[in-house]
Amino acid sequence: METPRYEEVREAFARLRLEEKARFLIEATAATLADGIEAAGALLARGLERCLDVCQQKPRPDPSGTSATAES
Numbered sequence: 001m002e003t004p005r006y007e008e009v010r011e012a013f014a015r016l017r018l019e020e021k022a023r024f025l026i027e028a029t030a031a032t033l034a035d036g037i038e039a040a041g042a043l044l045a046r047g048l049e050r051c052l053d054v055c056q057q058k059p060r061p062d063p064s065g066t067s068a069t070a071e072s
Helices: 004-014 018-057
Strands: none
């Protein structure tokens, strides 16, 4: 069962002319896509930060192929 507010909005939408309905749907779709892209970007940024944090915490291998302990 839908909420009374949803029903009010649905009825108001039904009273719109075809051009107004199309404009509303296009604007709503664009806003929804923008929200989704923003949320995905935020998740990606957090994941990248976590990855970089882990990479910075790991000891880096010696590029020469020898370890500091093997030289002692």
